[in-house]
Amino acid sequence: MTGAEMLLLALACFLAGGVGATLGLGGGVFIVPLLTIWLDVPVHQAAGTSLVCVLATSAAGSIALDRTRLADPRLVAYLGVATVLGGAASAVVAPAVSPRLVFGLFGLATGWATWRLVARLRAPAAAAQMGPAQQPEGPTNLGVGVGACVGAGVASGLLGIGGAPVQVPVMTEVMRVAAPVAFATSNVMVGVTAAASTAAYYGNGLIRADLAAPAALASAVGAYVGGRLAPRLPVRPLITFFVAVLVYLTGRMLWKAIAPGA
Amino acid sequence: MEGDRAGRLTTHAVTAALLLGSLCLVAGLLRGLPPGAVVARPGELLRADGPALVGLGVLLLVLAPIARLVGLGAGFWQAGQRGPLAATATMLVVLALSFVAASAREW
Numbered sequence: 446m447t448g449a450e451m452l453l454l455a456l457a458c459f460l461a462g463g464v465g466a467t468l469g470l471g472g473g474v475f476i477v478p479l480l481t482i483w484l485d486v487p488v489h490q491a492a493g494t495s496l497v498c499v500l501a502t503s504a505a506g507s508i509a510l511d512r513t514r515l516a517d518p519r520l521v522a523y524l525g526v527a528t529v530l531g532g533a534a535s536a537v538v539a540p541a542v543s544p545r546l547v548f549g550l551f552g553l554a555t556g557w558a559t560w561r562l563v564a565r566l567r568a569p570a571a572a573a574q575m576g577p578a579q580q581p582e583g584p585t586n587l588g589v590g591v592g593a594c595v596g597a598g599v600a601s602g603l604l605g606i607g608g609a610p611v612q613v614p615v616m617t618e619v620m621r622v623a624a625p626v627a628f629a630t631s632n633v634m635v636g637v638t639a640a641a642s643t644a645a646y647y648g649n650g651l652i653r654a655d656l657a658a659p660a661a662l663a664s665a666v667g668a669y670v671g672g673r674l675a676p677r678l679p680v681r682p683l684i685t686f687f688v689a690v691l692v693y694l695t696g697r698m699l700w701k702a703i704a705p706g707a
Numbered sequence: 708m709e710g711d712r713a714g715r716l717t718t719h720a721v722t723a724a725l726l727l728g729s730l731c732l733v734a735g736l737l738r739g740l741p742p743g744a745v746v747a748r749p750g751e752l753l754r755a756d757g758p759a760l761v762g763l764g765v766l767l768l769v770l771a772p773i774a775r776l777v778g779l780g781a782g783f784w785q786a787g788q789r790g791p792l793a794a795t796a797t798m799l800v801v802l803a804l805s806f807v808a809a810s811a812r813e814w
Contacts, residue, residue: 446742490745497765497768500765500768500769500771500772501725501728501729501768503771503772504721504724504725504768504771504772505725507721507775508718508721508722508725511714511717511718514714518779518782518783518791519788519791521779522779522783522790522791522792522794522795522798523790523791523794525776525794525795525798526794526795526797526798526801529797529798529801529802530801533801533802533805536805633772633775636771636772636775637772637775637776637798637802639772640769640772640773640802641798641801641802641805643765643769644769644802644805644806644808644809645805645808645809647746647748647762647765647806647809648748648808648809648810649809650745650748651745652745652746652765653743653744653745653746654735654740654744654745654746654747654757654758654761654762655740655741655742655743655744657732657746657761657765658732658733658735658736658740658761658764659736661729661732661764661768662729662732662733662736665725665729
């Protein structure tokens, strides 16, 4: 990788970290496609490398959010154990999963994230902004939330993402948790889940040092900056832009799953 | 007040893990990372070359969520909340076992 490519990778991961912190998506949904499509990194190495970025962005984002005290510790505990178990188990089997299947599942994951962003665009303006919460009824439906978070953990372990695209809508729409609380809680859970998933990739030698170092550093800075700026950023234009990005990435990942010789 | 203090300590611990991990990543970059190199595993960390420094950085980054969980657990312990405390302890055990298993692969 040339110096220019490393700088571009760092810039892209800075944006991915910032977007992840601002929109509650997590950076993994951008970083894995970035590595596989642009740098032609084998998908399992891309997933392992992305998990290191997720660790860094979660830590940086949670430090930025600590002063708000929005994360719900009980939700972190009960939902986190589900994601950790799912992530640890799926990461163990991930290297044996066909790369085409991983691409296909990733395409579904980015498609889901796209749909969730579009739903936020169509929601009333106040609901799309990450500002002070509406008064929630939650948390309710804890059992459903725990079950869904097992799925989020499995996605994390297989795909190298943090699980936020599953965790946040589950908390806000099924468990009736206020959106800012869900974002902050998910930020903590994502780091814990990524740590559990990272272990298996680390043991299997699937984390690229030459990519993880610049990508994790840049995404951590981006996440910290994004976390601090989030309440002041215009969310709707950001969401619109990243819906377009995700539509493109979804198409590319699904193509890699089905195209002959891809 | 105790909760505030515990929260601040947790933030400091997470910050320290992130900063130390980041320093190791920077050191690894400066040391040089061959194209395609994977991070060094526990038995190779003493080499102190680029991949070893990045490997150490990864392990330090993993300490950040672990520090967060320890802080949460301490809060649940003080508040006498057994359910969340058990869940937090379970997560810590799973994390520890995962890394022990990962490290044992090379032997």
